[in-house]
Amino acid sequence: xxxxxxxxxxxxxxxxxxxxxxxxxxxxxxxxxxxxxxxxxxxxxxxxxxxxxxxxxxxxxxxxxxxxxxxxxxxxxxxxxxxxxxxxxxxxxxxxxxxxxxxxxxxxxxxxxxxxxxxxxxxxxxxxxxxxxxxxxxxxxxxxxxxxxxxxxxxxxxxxxxxxxxxxxxxxxxxxxxxxxxxxxxxxxxxxxxxxxxxxxxxxxxxxxxxxxxxxxxxxxxxxxxxxxxxxxxxxxxxxxxxxxxxxxx
Amino acid sequence: xxxxxxxxxxxxxxxxxxxxxxxxxxxxxxxxxxxxxxxxxxxxxxxxxxxxxxxxxxxxxxxxxxxxxxxxxxxxxxxxxxxxxxxxxxxxxxxxxxxxxxxxxxxxxxxxxxxxxxxxxxxxxxxxxxxxxxxxxxxxxxxxxxxxxxxxxxxxxxxxxxxxxxxxxxxxxxxxxxxxxxxxxxxxxxxxxxxxxxxxxxxxxxxxxxxxxxxxxxxxxxxxxxxxxxxxxxxxxxxxxxxxxx
Numbered sequence: 051x052x053x054x055x056x057x058x059x060x061x062x063x064x065x066x067x068x069x070x071x072x073x074x075x076x077x078x079x080x081x082x083x084x085x086x087x088x089x090x091x092x093x094x095x096x097x098x099x100x101x102x103x104x105x106x107x108x109x110x111x112x113x114x115x116x117x118x119x120x121x122x123x124x125x126x127x128x129x130x131x132x133x134x135x136x137x138x139x140x141x142x143x144x145x146x147x148x149x150x151x152x153x154x155x156x157x158x159x160x161x162x163x164x165x166x167x168x169x170x171x172x173x174x175x176x177x178x179x180x181x182x183x184x185x186x187x188x189x190x191x192x193x194x195x196x197x198x199x200x201x202x203x204x205x206x207x208x209x210x211x212x213x214x215x216x217x218x219x220x221x222x223x224x225x226x227x228x229x230x231x232x233x234x235x236x237x238x239x240x241x242x243x244x245x246x247x248x249x250x251x252x253x254x255x256x257x258x259x260x261x262x263x264x265x266x267x268x269x270x271x272x273x274x275x276x277x278x279x280x281x282x283x284x285x286x287x288x289x290x291x292x293x294x295x296x297x298x299x300x
Numbered sequence: 301x302x303x304x305x306x307x308x309x310x311x312x313x314x315x316x317x318x319x320x321x322x323x324x325x326x327x328x329x330x331x332x333x334x335x336x337x338x339x340x341x342x343x344x345x346x347x348x349x350x351x352x353x354x355x356x357x358x359x360x361x362x363x364x365x366x367x368x369x370x371x372x373x374x375x376x377x378x379x380x381x382x383x384x385x386x387x388x389x390x391x392x393x394x395x396x397x398x399x400x401x402x403x404x405x406x407x408x409x410x411x412x413x414x415x416x417x418x419x420x421x422x423x424x425x426x427x428x429x430x431x432x433x434x435x436x437x438x439x440x441x442x443x444x445x446x447x448x449x450x451x452x453x454x455x456x457x458x459x460x461x462x463x464x465x466x467x468x469x470x471x472x473x474x475x476x477x478x479x480x481x482x483x484x485x486x487x488x489x490x491x492x493x494x495x496x497x498x499x500x501x502x503x504x505x506x507x508x509x510x511x512x513x514x515x516x517x518x519x520x521x522x523x524x525x526x527x528x529x530x531x532x533x534x535x536x537x538x539x540x541x542x543x544x545x546x
Contacts, residue, residue, distance in 0.1 A: 099421075099422070100418055100422065123424070125424075127422060127423060127424030128424055130422060130423075132419065134418070134419060135415070136414055136415055138414060138415040138416050138419040140411075140416055140419075141410075141416070151423075152423055154323060154326055155322055155326070155423065155424075156423075156424070210422075
């Protein structure tokens with residue numbers, strides 16, 4: 051479980067996050083949704099430690115990430131997997147080397163065990179034929195899969211996904227969503243997903259947090275998402291013509 | 301103000317860079333890869349430039365040595381001094397600042413804008429140490445070697461030009477090369493080259509590491525890397541020369 055308590059963050063005097071309080075639960079897909087510029091990427095970067103919050107606390111299973119020293123942070127980081135919007139695979143390494151990388155750096159496995167683990171992760175995400183390919187030689191969807199394989203190689207307790215299906219066709223996007231859902235449930239991971247994709251939200255949002263102008267504006271589940279009575283969230287959900295047409299009339 | 305801010309940032313980056321690597325075996329592999337990329341891949345271009353510059357220096361010096369009062373050995377002597385003191389350590393380093401500096405800055409800059417550096421940081425890998433230290437070590441190990449090769453090739457080029465076009469006899473040229481030879485000059489040249497390698501790799505890595513935006517910005521940081529590392533190199537050349545030889 052991850053708890054965010056009274057987190058604020060400003061850049062050049064402009065407050066981007068305003069007193070954020072959230073709880074992300076284990077074994078569930080916790081979604082952060084919101085318009086571009088609402089502060090959700092900043093929130094995600096604060097969670098993983100790429101940005102330091104101005105104040106407030108971020109607790110990983112009651113361990114305060116914001117006040118701990120570098121070594122303790124390093125320990126937590128080995129429990130974190132992250133899927134970036136652009137995959138962020140190391141482009142000079144093959145898929146296999148990318149997945150092996152965290153194992154070589156942090157695990158105490160011998161080489162054979164590392165190779166076995168990497169093979170398992172690559173096969174788990176359905177990339178058995180792409181072991182020796184460079185990221186530039188595979189499709190965007192395959193890159194996302196490879197990035198998921200790298201993210202889960204160390205058996206993370208926490209998985210962060212920044213717009214996991216952006217840039218993918220709808221069908222591949224759905225496959226990636228399903229893969230993340232399966233992995234979350236299989237390993238009881240606390241998964242935090244930053245997304246715009248309405249299909250992901252409606253299908254996979256165990257817990258949905260709507261961020262609006264730096265505030266947590268609405269929280270709920272996929273079951274009460276479409277029928278909510280929050281005007282800003284309604285505007286956000288039904289922003290496209292096709293969704294406006296199917297909007298239930300009250 | 302901006303200079304002091306950036307210089308402070310550069311020093312802080314160096315502080316993060318000079319830490320114990322996380323995995324020594326992996327680090328050693330990276331150093332070997334960088335030795336190949338930074339050093340061995342530069343050898344051919346340095347050799348080509350050096351052989352031609354050596355030959356041209358001899359032709360130009362020979363052209364100005366029509367006066368019979370100037371001793372015949374001056375040609376070899378002049379070439380040796382120019383090559384050892386300035387051409388091989390400084391001009392070759394400037395050439396390498398262009399070749400290696402832009403490559404380092406664009407490589408690290410691309411990793412920054414494609415979030416590969418963020419990925420390293422989130423994993424708990426010290427990205428500065430992981431990406432920059434192998435390049436600095438590879439530079440420190442290979443630059444003295446490249447500069448030494450450049451000295452030898454330049455002198456060989458000069459010798460060939462002198463003998464081939466009858467600018468000097470082989471004996472006069474070789475006696476010029478041996479005339480009043482101070483071995484410390486080689487030490488001075490290698491010291492300079494070693495320091496320049498540190499400047500080129502670290503300044504270029506700094507500009508790549510703090511690149512932001514997209515492809516255009518990576519291009520800009522790559523240009524800045526070459527410009528600033530060249531300026532730093534020329535400035536330190538003056539200071540080192542004044543301290544050691546002045």
